[in-house]
Structure formats: C-alpha cells, structure tokens
Amino acid sequence: xxxxxxxxxxxxxxxxxxxxxxxxxxxxxxxxxxxxxxxxxxxxxxxxxxxxxxxxxxxxxxxxxxxxxxxxxxxxxxxxxxxxxxxxxxxxxxxxxxxxxxxxxxxxxxxxxxxxxxxxxxxxxxxxxxxxxxxxxxxxxxxxxxxxxxxxxxxxxxxxxxxxxxxxxxxxxxxxxxxxxxxxxxxxxxxxxxxxxxxxxxxxxxxxxxxxxxxxxxxxxx
Ligand SMILES: NC(=O)c1ccc[n+]([C@@H]2O[C@H](COP(=O)([O-])OP(=O)(O)OC[C@H]3O[C@@H](n4cnc5c(N)ncnc54)[C@H](OP(=O)(O)O)[C@@H]3O)[C@@H](O)[C@H]2O)c1
Numbered sequence: 001x002x003x004x005x006x007x008x009x010x011x012x013x014x015x016x017x018x019x020x021x022x023x024x025x026x027x028x029x030x031x032x033x034x035x036x037x038x039x040x041x042x043x044x045x046x047x048x049x050x051x052x053x054x055x056x057x058x059x060x061x062x063x064x065x066x067x068x069x070x071x072x073x074x075x076x077x078x079x080x081x082x083x084x085x086x087x088x089x090x091x092x093x094x095x096x097x098x099x100x101x102x103x104x105x106x107x108x109x110x111x112x113x114x115x116x117x118x119x120x121x122x123x124x125x126x127x128x129x130x131x132x133x134x135x136x137x138x139x140x141x142x143x144x145x146x147x148x149x150x151x152x153x154x155x156x157x158x159x160x161x162x163x164x165x166x167x168x169x170x171x172x173x174x175x176x177x178x179x180x181x182x183x184x185x186x187x188x189x190x191x192x193x194x195x196x197x198x199x200x201x202x203x204x205x206x207x208x209x210x211x212x213x214x215x216x217x218x219x220x221x222x
Contacts, residue, residue, distance in 0.1 A: 004045045006048065039066060046194050046195075047061075047069070070092065071098050073139070086208050093212075097144070099182070100196065102141070119173040139167070
C-alpha cells in the first residue's frame with residue numbers, strides 16, 4: 001500500500017510518524033504540491049491540508065480516481081462531489097474530527113438531543129477551544145455537534161496556546177446543567193482515525209462516494 005500524505009504540518013506529521021518505515025508513502029506540501037502526475041501509483045491519499053489549498057486541489061484529487069481520506073476543514077464542499085465520486089467508483093472519507101473517541105460522544109449527544117422530552121426550553125451551548133493558529137471558527141467539530149444535537153446551539157470559540165481541541169456541550173435547564181466534554185490530548189488521535197479510515201478503504205469496506213467517518217465508525221458500536 002502506497003499512501004500520499006498531503007500536508008506535513010502539525011497533523012500531517014503525526015500521520016507520517018504513524019506510517020513509520022513499514023508503509024511506503026510520499027509527502028506533498030507547499031513546495032512540493034500534488035499534481036495528477038505525481039499522485040499516480042498511490043493507493044490512498046490522506047489530507048491534512050488547510051481548507052483553501054485542499055479546495056484548490058480538489059479537481060486533481062477527483063480526476064486521480066484515488067480514494068481520499070480528508071480532515072481538511074474550513075471550506076464548503078462542492079455540491080456535485082458525491083455524484084462525481086460515485087461515477088468514478090471512488091470512495092472518499094471525510095471528518096471534521098478523526099478522533100475515534102468522538103464517536104462515543106456522538107452517541108451521547110444523540111441522547112442529549114432528547115432533552116425537550118424532560119425539560120421545558122433547555123438551552124444548548126457549545127464552547128470550543130483550539131490553538132492560536134487555527135484559522136476557522138467555530139470549529140467543524142462544534143458545527144457537527146450542533147447538527148447531532150438537533151438544536152440551535154449558542155456556539156462560542158476561544159483560541160489560546162497550543163490547545164489541540166477541547167469541546168464542551170452544556171444543556172442548561174432552570175434546575176440543572178448536563179455537560180459532555182471531549183479533550184484531545186495529542187494530534188496523533190486524528191492521524192490514527194485517518195489511518196483507520198485508510199485501512200477500511202484498502203479492505204474494500206467503504207462504498208464509492210463521499211462518506212462520513214462518523215457513519216463508518218458508528219457501525220463498530222452497533
Ligand atoms: N479532521 C480532523 O480530525 C483534523 C484534526 C486536526 C486538524 N485538522 C485540519 O487539518 C488542516 C491542517 O491542520 P494543521 O494544524 O495540521 O495545519 P498546519 O500545521 O498549518 O499544516 C498545513 C500543511 O499544509 C501545507 N500547505 C499549506 N498550503 C499549501 C498549499 N497551497 N499547497 C500544498 N501544501 C500546502 C503546509 O505546507 P508546508 O509544510 O510546506 O508549509 C503544511 O504542511 C486544517 O484544516 C485543520 O483544521 C483536522
């Protein structure tokens with residue numbers, strides 16, 4: 001298996017570390033950008049590029065017909081992409097957050113979404129904290145949490161130090177607060193989730209089209 005790693009920054013370098021010497025891989029970055037030509041011969045592409053450069057390469061990635069695992073955030077997905085990937089018979093997996101533990105949180109938030117059955121007008125609040133270099137706010141994960149909660153959430157963001165990623169959902173009622181929190185301690189967790197996804201693709205367990213990591217990982221919990 002030969003992997004193309006796009007981005008060797010804070011997260012991409014964790015992918016490269018975890019690939020080690022056992023797996024053949026190439027690394028693409030600002031001064032060695034991916035092209036249709038130099039991507040040839042790779043079995044899977046893993047992207048931890050920032051959103052804008054990822055979007056600028058998206059047509060090349062589609063045309064390569066190589067499966068993609070992408071954690072890039074901070075951009076809007078082109079609408080027709082799922083259809084194009086299905087036509088090309090190429091599986092892609094995307095996630096705002098490749099932490100495997102986040103899938104446990106997903107299940108918890110699905111339960112929290114039912115708060116209205118027990119409480120009158122519960123307030124849903126999300127607070128996320130990341131390192132100062134993170135460009136997008138609120139984080140993609142905070143947006144996913146809001147979707148999972150099926151409620152309009154008041155989302156607040158803070159940027160400080162080198163925080164890998166903290167997310168907290170609070171349901172406030174008149175009489176009690178219910179809180180779920182996820183703290184990423186090391187960027188290696190995102191690399192591990194991306195490599196878990198690449199393996200699913202190599203093992204032919206992923207259908208063609210644009211797949212969500214959380215939909216695949218949740219199957220492990222059923
Ligand atoms: N989904 C998840 O689980 C997850 C987790 C963490 C981060 N992320 C997302 O992943 C992305 C990267 O985050 P990061 O903190 O690792 O970023 P980073 O440390 O800033 O690294 C960015 C990398 O992208 C490369 N790059 C930037 N512009 C490029 C271009 N035009 N062409 C080719 N390469 C380019 C840089 O190349 P040089 O090395 O040459 O400068 C660098 O290697 C962000 O969108 C972030 O939100 C997602």
